[in-house]
Amino acid sequence: MIKRTLLALVAGSMLSISAQAGVVFEDNFDLEAGAAGSSALNYNNFDQWSVSNGTVDVVSNGGWGIHCAGNTGKCVDLDGSTHNAGMFSSDTFNLAAGIYSLSFDISGNQRTGSNDNLQVTLDGFFNQSFNLAYNSLWQTVTHTFTVNSDTSNNLTFNHAGGDNIGIMLDNVSLHSVEVPEPGTFALFALGLAGVGFLRKNQKV
Template identity: 40%
Template sequence: MTTSTVLKRLSKISIAIAAFTAIGIATSASARAASIVLLEDNFDTENGGTGVLNYNKFTNWNVTDGTVDLIGSNNFYNYLPNNGLYVDTDGSSLMAGKLESKAAFTFDVGDIFNLTFQLAGDQRNNGNNSVNVSLGSLFNERFTLPSTDNFTTFTRNITVTSATTAKLAFDGVGGDNIGLLLDNVKLTKTTSVPEPTSILGVLAFGAFSATSLCKRKQLQKAAVKA
């Protein structure tokens, strides 16, 4: 086999390696871009599907302050029918409750978290009520709704700028046993990915490097013959 033939084959192999490297990076990026569901809860299976006042045995949550009521299904204080079970954030102890996720969630710089949840007014003509929603140091916002508001979906998307671990919390405001109603909580995370241009750059660099290597070998061979 001639030296020229060997060089040509090496060039093709180098280009192929560069291409497969870029494809591997692209595949990895696609996998990392997938959204991960960290928490999803509609409360419908709590307590065997039956409402109860001052409930504190949630599957995904701890009641870390005050009390909350599990209401709705089977006409147990069911102010908004056809929504299954939901939570009254101001329980029956004259002290609004704080629901905090049992799990702590880890976020890296560049991650994007998506938080959706539903809130409704108290439905008992008690004026405006509020709840503070937080995710550690990443997010903190107070939501206030009139008494008659039906369930409304709220969505927040935030890019993480500092790596942290945090718990999701819904903290009722008040102490009269009548608070905002909470349902259908979902928290997802999307990891950061390289820009598409960087992937193309890897491919172009690999092809350029292989071509340059081939040319150098050919020049060296010509110099030896001369």
């Protein structure tokens, strides 16, 4: 009976640990702007984003000679077509205390002209500016951070200027990282101790 209880405890604590990981926010923009293959200038009907103080464009891979990340789907030109780059803001999401990983793909504007400037902010956890030449290749930016107490937040991509050709954005992702919380870890340690106890007391 004790053995069965302890084994259940070990299994239970392992389940708790694997349940820690998960998607908080994710978007590849591939389903925006209608049918596959269609682009939309000054688009503001995003499923998980709002655009303010200017505009952004949705570009389908190959449109205007622009290639999205992975050379497929759709992506976002953070400087729309009104000579006023918009503030691109994600919907609000909840962050429980824990460890998270943020990642997104950006490239230069892939057309011409001077460098572009972009400020990316996840208030209190990430605030970084990027200055990219037009021919900067797609790169994945990643950042891991710790949230100490439950909060809600959102991501903003704030492109500077407005000459209608801006830094391209794709594959935004925010995941919780698979780590045991202190309480779970204690349970897990207790489970391991239980295994040790069983081994020690098992008759050979």
